[in-house]
Amino acid sequence: DQQVKQNSPSLSVQEGRISILNCDYTNSMFDYFLWYKKYPAEGPTFLISISSIKDKNEDGRFTVFLNKSAKHLSLHIVPSQPGDSAVYFCAASVDQFYFGTGTSLTVIP
Amino acid sequence: ETGVTQSPTHLIKTRGQQVTLRCSSQSGHNTVSWYQQALGQGPQFIFQYYREEENGRGNFPPRFSGLQFPNYSSELNVNALELDDSALYLCASSLPLLTSGTGKETQYFGPGTRLLVL
Numbered sequence: 001d002q003q004v005k006q007n008s009p010s011l012s013v014q015e016g017r018i019s020i021l022n023c024d025y026t027n028s029m030f031d032y033f034l035w036y037k038k039y040p041a042e043g044p045t046f047l048i049s050i051s052s053i054k055d056k057n058e059d060g061r062f063t064v065f066l067n068k069s070a071k072h073l074s075l076h077i078v079p080s081q082p083g084d085s086a087v088y089f090c091a092a093s094v095d096q097f098y099f100g101t102g103t104s105l106t107v108i109p
Numbered sequence: 110e111t112g113v114t115q116s117p118t119h120l121i122k123t124r125g126q127q128v129t130l131r132c133s134s135q136s137g138h139n140t141v142s143w144y145q146q147a148l149g150q151g152p153q154f155i156f157q158y159y160r161e162e163e164n165g166r167g168n169f170p171p172r173f174s175g176l177q178f179p180n181y182s183s184e185l186n187v188n189a190l191e192l193d194d195s196a197l198y199l200c201a202s203s204l205p206l207l208t209s210g211t212g213k214e215t216q217y218f219g220p221g222t223r224l225l226v227l
Contacts, residue, residue: 004151034215043113043199043218044152089151096165097142097216099151 003027004092006100014108019077021103023090026071030092035064035075038087038102047088048075080107113202113219121225127188130222132200134181140164141183142216143175144199152199158183190226197221 005024013019021035031052036044050057050064050073057064063076073090087102114133122128134141140159144152154167158177172188181202187194201216 006151036218041220043201043220046215046217049215091151096154096157096167097152098154099144101149101151 002101003030004090004098004100006088006090006103008103009101010104010106012106012108013080015082016079019075019080019084019105019107021075021077021088021090021105023073023075023100024071025073025092025098027092027094027098028068028071029094030098032093033064033066033073034091034093034097035062036089036091036099037084038089044089077105080105082107082109113200113217115198115200115219115222117222118220119223119225121227122190123227124190124192126190126226127186128190128224130185130187130198130200130224132183132185132202132219134183134200134202135217138202138204138217139181140203141177141181142201142203143183143185144201145169145194146197146199146221147193148196155185192226195224195226197223 003026034049035047037047038044048059048062048064065074085107087104089102090100091097113135116131142157143155146152155169156166157164161177174186176184199221201218203216
């Protein structure tokens with residue numbers, strides 16, 4: 001049973017525009033959420049995280065929003081850059097980390 | 110500071126064989142987790158080791174086993190390989206656990222070992 005879902009397998013955005021990646025979860029016990037970025041032939045790289053007691057966390061161009069009532073997590077990248085092209089995984093944690101299936105982001109120059 | 114490293118990078122085995130994958134944790138990290146990532150899927154948690162003891166396990170059969178050594182490096186062993194074991198195996202290390210032992214810290218991943226079972 002997939003507890004963390006990323007329903008969009010791919011997303012294309014023009015350089016300079018906003019990229020919005022979405023993630024839904026089913027387990028209300030999750031208390032920590034993360035986003036990872038993965039380039040081909042590399043392991044996932046930590047991007048940004050948020051605790052369940054917050055609804056927003058910002059780090060430079062990256063902002064994560066958490067809507068607990070909707071069990072929804074989103075990552076905003078503003079402005080998007082070609083180097084942001086990668087697969088993005090969301091993950092949620094209670095006793096272990098549960099990952100979504102990933103969204104492949106392409107930023108078009 | 111060195112990152113997480115894994116060996117080998119690629120491996121081909123036949124069904125029924127046994128395999129050992131290795132991971133060196135990032136400096137200062139005493140917790141290591143192993144994940145299986147099948148094609149088109151996200152990483153699936155196999156188990157976690159903290160100070161050489163298993164500290165949590167996902168939904169994987171006992172033929173998946175592990176070790177953590179005093180220098181915090183780790184091994185993943187898989188016995189009686191099956192075709193469905195073909196995947197990318199990722200190792201992740203993290204800073205010392207909170208006293209709750211639930212590991213809320215960020216995990217840092219290695220590049221993975223690509224295993225193909227024929």
